[in-house]
Amino acid sequence: MTDYLQASLGLDRAAADARRRAYWQRHGATLLGLIRHHGTDPHHFLAETHRLPGLExxxxxxxxxxxxxxxxxxxxxxxxxxxxxxxxxxxxxxxxxxxxxxxxxxxxxxxxxxxxxxxxxxxxxxxxxxxxxxxxxxxxxxxxxxxxxxxxxxxxxxxxxxxxxxxxxxxxxxxxxxxxxxxxxxxxxxxxxxxxxxxxxxxxxxxxxxxxxxxxxx
CATH class of the missing domain: 3.40.50.1000 (HAD superfamily/HAD-like)
Known part of the structure; x- marks a missing residue:
């Protein structure tokens, strides 16, 4: 998710991680913060952040x-x-x-x-x-x-x-x-x-x- 915030919001890694944590703490889910503050497409966010190759x-x-x-x-x-x-x-x-x-x-x-x-x-x-x-x-x-x-x-x-x-x-x-x-x-x-x-x-x-x-x- 930090990678996604970096790419979509143009932040460095530390700032992206801080933003991710802040949205999670304030809204209960990072996605909600992105939707409310940046108009992020939820389906795109979910697809990109859950690819996780090698997860199994x-x-x-x-x-x-x-x-x-x-x-x-x-x-x-x-x-x-x-x-x-x-x-x-x-x-x-x-x-x-x-x-x-x-x-x-x-x-x-x-x-x-x-x-x-x-x-x-x-x-x-x-x-x-x-x-x-x-x-x-x-x-x-x-x-x-x-x-x-x-x-x-x-x-x-x-x-x-x-x-x-x-x-x-x-x-x-x-x-x-x-x-x-x-x-x-x-x-x-x-x-x-x-x-x-x-x-x-x-x-x-x-x-x-x-x-x-x-x-x-x-």
């Missing part, structure tokens, strides 16, 4: 992940800010199956406007389409901002931390903690560890095999 060779494919997903009960969906073609490419390479649908960024529009995660309107619209009450929905995501928005809408939230290296001592501390928690609002004081878990996170896991161990009440 770099993906980790632990067999336990596919097995964990296969054992997980309930309806399962992929909700991604990436384009549909990219999602299909990744899922095919990983061998992940059993999803009712892949909801990619092209499907995240509300009244014609692009509304990717963490947009609350999109989350409400999605649940209405799926005929699913918020308290029955669980979002597993590696981005705290996405989890925060979902929690505000009444979803249960699981912070997936197993696919990123810790960037700071604080993040290392956040990774610790039991996997089984109630999802009432607020969660029980006994599981709240000040400074260790954001209030909008119901549980933290470091691998998909931990998902089935989670129990939610309320």
């Amino acid at each position: 060779a770099r993906l980790r494919r632990p067999r336990s992940d596919a097995q964990a997903l296969a054992r997980l009960p309930g309806r399962k969906f992929i909700l991604t800010n990436g384009p549909a073609a990219y999602a299909a490419r990744v899922l095919g390479s990983l061998g992940w199956r059993g999803f009712e649908a892949v909801i990619a960024i092209e499907a995240m529009r509300v009244f014609g406007q692009w509304r990717p995660k963490p947009d609350a309107r999109m989350l409400r619209h999605l649940l209405a389409r799926l005929k699913l009450p918020a308290h029955r929905a669980v979002l597993v995501d590696d981005t705290p901002g996405h989890l925060r928005a979902a929690r505000r809408e009444g979803w249960r939230t699981v912070w997936m931390q197993g696919y990123h290296r810790p960037q700071s001592p604080r993040l290392k501390r956040l990774r610790a903690g039991p996997p089984t928690v109630p999802a009432g609002s607020p969660p029980p004081t006994a599981w709240q560890r000040p400074g260790r878990r954001p209030a909008h996170v119901c549980a933290r896991i470091s691998g998909l095999n931990r998902l089935r161990a989670l129990t939610f009440h309320g």
Whole structure:
């Protein structure tokens, strides 16, 4: 994405990276910042930034992940800010199956406007389409901002931390903690560890095999 901003906006690499981060933090997705401030064609952006030659060779494919997903009960969906073609490419390479649908960024529009995660309107619209009450929905995501928005809408939230290296001592501390928690609002004081878990996170896991161990009440 930094390369795209360099080429399309005529910035040096440091400025392009700073702009990418700023748009991501302010709008929740770099694409939204580009659309709103520069009139970027979203389809061109998505195609150019998700070519990623050699991606398949770099993906980790632990067999336990596919097995964990296969054992997980309930309806399962992929909700991604990436384009549909990219999602299909990744899922095919990983061998992940059993999803009712892949909801990619092209499907995240509300009244014609692009509304990717963490947009609350999109989350409400999605649940209405799926005929699913918020308290029955669980979002597993590696981005705290996405989890925060979902929690505000009444979803249960699981912070997936197993696919990123810790960037700071604080993040290392956040990774610790039991996997089984109630999802009432607020969660029980006994599981709240000040400074260790954001209030909008119901549980933290470091691998998909931990998902089935989670129990939610309320």
